[in-house]
Amino acid sequence: MSDDVAGNGAQEGATGTEAVKAGLARMLKGGVIMDVVNAEQAKIAEDAGACAVMALERIPAEIRRTGGVARMSDPEMILGIQEAVTIPVMAKCRIGHHVEAQVLQALEIDYIDESEVLTPADEASHVDKRAFTVPFVCGATDLGEALRRIAEGAAMIRTKGEAGTGNVVEAVRHMKTITQGIRRVSSATPDERFAIAKEMAAPLDLVEWVGHHARLPVVNFSAGGIATPADAALMMHLGAEGVFVGSGIFLSEDPPARARAIVEATTHWNDPAVIARVSRGLREAMPGIEIGALGAADLLQTRGW
Amino acid sequence: MTAAGAIRPRIGVLAVQGAVGEHEAALADVGARTTRVRVPDDLDGLDGLVIPGGESTTFGVVAGQSGLLNAVRTRVDEGMPVLGTCAGMIMLAGGIADGGPQPLIGGMDIVVRRNAFGRQVHSFEADVAIPVVGDPPMRGIFIRAPWIEEAGPSVEILAVHGGHPVAARDATRIVAAFHPELTDDRRLHRLFVDGVRTKGAVTQPREDSVVGAQ
Numbered sequence: 001m002s003d004d005v006a007g008n009g010a011q012e013g014a015t016g017t018e019a020v021k022a023g024l025a026r027m028l029k030g031g032v033i034m035d036v037v038n039a040e041q042a043k044i045a046e047d048a049g050a051c052a053v054m055a056l057e058r059i060p061a062e063i064r065r066t067g068g069v070a071r072m073s074d075p076e077m078i079l080g081i082q083e084a085v086t087i088p089v090m091a092k093c094r095i096g097h098h099v100e101a102q103v104l105q106a107l108e109i110d111y112i113d114e115s116e117v118l119t120p121a122d123e124a125s126h127v128d129k130r131a132f133t134v135p136f137v138c139g140a141t142d143l144g145e146a147l148r149r150i151a152e153g154a155a156m157i158r159t160k161g162e163a164g165t166g167n168v169v170e171a172v173r174h175m176k177t178i179t180q181g182i183r184r185v186s187s188a189t190p191d192e193r194f195a196i197a198k199e200m201a202a203p204l205d206l207v208e209w210v211g212h213h214a215r216l217p218v219v220n221f222s223a224g225g226i227a228t229p230a231d232a233a234l235m236m237h238l239g240a241e242g243v244f245v246g247s248g249i250f251l252s253e254d255p256p257a258r259a260r261a262i263v264e265a266t267t268h269w270n271d272p273a274v275i276a277r278v279s280r281g282l283r284e285a286m287p288g289i290e291i292g293a294l295g296a297a298d299l300l301q302t303r304g305w
Numbered sequence: 306m307t308a309a310g311a312i313r314p315r316i317g318v319l320a321v322q323g324a325v326g327e328h329e330a331a332l333a334d335v336g337a338r339t340t341r342v343r344v345p346d347d348l349d350g351l352d353g354l355v356i357p358g359g360e361s362t363t364f365g366v367v368a369g370q371s372g373l374l375n376a377v378r379t380r381v382d383e384g385m386p387v388l389g390t391c392a393g394m395i396m397l398a399g400g401i402a403d404g405g406p407q408p409l410i411g412g413m414d415i416v417v418r419r420n421a422f423g424r425q426v427h428s429f430e431a432d433v434a435i436p437v438v439g440d441p442p443m444r445g446i447f448i449r450a451p452w453i454e455e456a457g458p459s460v461e462i463l464a465v466h467g468g469h470p471v472a473a474r475d476a477t478r479i480v481a482a483f484h485p486e487l488t489d490d491r492r493l494h495r496l497f498v499d500g501v502r503t504k505g506a507v508t509q510p511r512e513d514s515v516v517g518a519q
Contacts, residue, residue, distance in 0.1 A: 012467065013429030013447070020428045023448045023487050027358045027391070030322040049366030051322055051359065086405070086419060087360050088449065110425035110449070133426045242322075260366070267321050267367050268343060 016133030018155070024088065024111065024135060025156035025219035028052055028242055032232065032263050033221070035059050035246040038077065039084035045249070048259035052088040052110070054244065055081040060117045060164030061247035061286065064298070070118040072100040075107055082108075090137070095304050096122025098131075105134045111156070112136045114149075116303035117163045117246070126304065129153030139223065141174045141301055143181025143210070144200030148305070150218055151203045157216060159240070160301040161224015164247050166288035168225045168234065170301060175222055175238045186214040224301070227252070227285045229265030229278050236269035251286035258282050314352035314501045317342040319377070321367045323359020323392060327486035331494045337501075345376035353386040353477075353501040356393030356410070358448065358484050361419070364396055365408035374408055381412040386477035386504060388497040394480035395419060395451055402454045413478055414457030421452040421469070421482075433483065435464045435472060438492035445471065445483035452482050477504055 014020075031051025036042040042053045057073045058066065072093050082089050088110035093100035095114055100121070104112050114127055116139050129136040130153035139160035140146035146157045159178070161171030185196055185207055197207040209217055222235035223244035232243045243266055245259075252258045261278035268274035296302070313336050318328045320341035329339045332355065342348060354377065356364075368374040381387055381397075389397040395417050396410045402418040422428070425448070433445035445466065453470035456462060464472035464481075471482040472493075477500040485493040 013431030015427060015429045017430055019430055019446050019487060020448060023446055023484060024425055024428065026324045026327065026487065027360070027448055028322075029324060029326075029359075030320070031360060031363055046362055047366070049363045051363045082424075087362055088425065105426060108424040108426050135425065263363070263367060264370065271343075 021135035021155035022218050025137070028088070028156075028221075029219055030267060031242045032259075032266050033090065033242070033244045034249055034259060035244075036081060036250070039080045041250055041255070042081045042084045042089075044256050045259055046085045046087050048256055049263035050087060050259065051242070052090055053081065053085060054090045054092065054113060054246075055109075056092055056117075059247040059250060060300070061166070061251055062164075063117060064164040064300075070094075072097070072103065072118070075103065078104075078107055078109065092118050093127070094118040095120040096125050096127060098127045101127050101129075101132060101134075101136075105132055109134060113158075114138050114154075116160055116300045120303050126152050129155075137221070139301075139304065140178065142177045142200075143185065144202045145305070146178055146216060146220070147200065147202035147206040147210070150206060150216070154218065156219050156221065158221040158223040158244055159235075161222065161226070162291055162294075163224045163300050164289075165225050165291065165294075166227040166248060166251075166286040167291055168227070168231045169291060171222050171224045171226060171235060172238065174224070174301075175235060175240055178216070178220065179239050182210055182214060182216070185211045226262075227288065229258075229261045229275050229282075232262045233265045233269035233275050236266060242266065248286055253283035258285070312502050313338050314498060315340060315350060316498065316501070317348060317351040317354045319354065319356045319364070319368070319373075319393070321359070321373075322363045323357040324484070324486055325357055327484075328355045328357050328390075328494075331486050331491055332498065334491050335495045335498045337498050342373070342377075343371075345372050348376055348380055351380075351385065353388070353497070354380070355497075356387065356389040356396050357486065358391035358393065361392040361395040361409075362407060364392060369408045374410060378410050378412070381410060381478075384477075386497065386501045387412065387479070388494070389413075389480045390484055390486060391448065391450055391482060394453075394482055397478065397480055399457075413473070413475055413480055414460055415453050415473060415480070416455040417451045417482075418454045419451050420449050421454075422447055422450050422467075425449055431466060433464050433466055433471065435493070437463050437474075438496055443485065443490050443492060444488050445481075445485075446487045447471075447483045450482045453480075477501065
């Protein structure tokens with residue numbers, strides 16, 4: 001962690017602090033983060049009101065279709081996207097691949113997603129995210145997993161859902177599971193929290209923090225299967241503080257209109273009239289996949305621990 | 306006559322996107338009631354408005370679409386007190402130094418540079434002396450922060466960091482490049498809300514008023 005800021009002029013100040021890393025996630029709240037594969041898509045996303053973009057070579061549905069090993073994106077592509085937009089640019093590294101993460105930090109990416117959508121590089125460990133100046137977002141399916149990632153230094157959490165399916169059911173399950181975990185911890189007695197920490201395989205201090213505050217210590221978005229404005233609003237109803245949309249926009253028939261509609265629906269998630277208005281005439285959403293049609297080996301959400 | 310400090314003005318927080326809840330908590334701490342502003346009608350009965358940190362391009366797209374941007378601009382032109390932090394400061398600026406056309410609200414005679422301190426890896430926290438709120442300095446959290454590049458004669462610079470103005474006011478309009486809502490230091494929010502009170506623009510409480518509603 002360096003003490004100096006280069007920027008456009010040397011500044012006094014501490015970079016990479018918890019407040020600075022978790023703070024950017026707070027600024028993204030209520031917004032939509034969109035997967036993009038080139039500068040043109042990034043510009044469409046920005047013009048539609050995305051609060052950030054996720055730069056990657058293949059969107060999750062494409063990774064699912066073509067198979068093989070999915071890795072960090074080509075830096076050339078990432079740089080092109082950074083030049084195209086002024087909003088934050090995120091990128092994915094493989095689970096446990098701390099060198100990919102270092103490369104992304106060297107590229108001055110704004111947030112790293114240590115993502116199960118890419119092929120894991122380490123089956124035992126995730127990246128020690130505390131060692132980085134750039135903040136990380138990580139996926140989670142339940143409270144214990146979220147707290148393990150936070151203990152490793154994640155400054156933002158998202159549900160894993162099941163990426164590339166256009167099916168929101170897993171994101172709903174994960175968001176509800178996290179919320180139920182928070183309710184359980186906050187209603188538990190202090191001695192019960194020891195047992196819960198053991199059961200959830202989560203650090204006791206974080207379990208106690210959640211118990212006292214009845215929320216996660218970092219911002220929690222939803223991801224994995226969101227394809228429509230109503231899907232985005234549903235996740236906000238369930239307690240998401242914002243949404244990631246991966247394949248759902250650029251695999252649909254009219255990406256600019258759908259991107260705009262999902263942004264509107266995320267702001268006005270509690271106003272059905274707005275969601276009805278923005279949902280009109282969007283043409284076809286991305287084709288969806290029934291989760292039961294996927295084999296266990298095809299599930300991305302079981303990657304990581 | 307009610308003592309100024311006892312008046313609980315109603316402050317709106319622009320809730321298109323961004324750090325809304327953090328500002329609501331800070332405003333409640335200094336005795337204001339809060340309302341989330343998503344559509345033009347939400348501006349009715351407000352004594353002041355906070356434009357939070359977030360993404361200014363998102364504000365422009367979503368608030369432009371609903372007519373909210375125009376409605377806010379009208380109220381600001383009429384003299385409604387405003388506090389803008391980070392993206393909020395950009396929205397209240399008269400212009401942007403680094404180019405691209407982007408919908409703004411305006412109201413402060415300043416030109417800002419977006420992401421002036423660099424990308425997120427250069428985001429930082431530092432002590433910022435703000436004489437108008439007294440000692441000690443405030444802990445400024447700067448996240449992909451802008452700075453003020455030019456300021457007109459009506460603008461009073463409240464703080465400078467690294468040689469660049471990072472907070473300013475023009476009567477009851479206050480802007481900061483950093484995020485006082487991310488710390489527990491309420492002095493800048495108090496300065497703003499005291500300005501609202503002093504302005505005497507406090508309207509009658511609405512029947513539906515609830516502190517921290519929603």
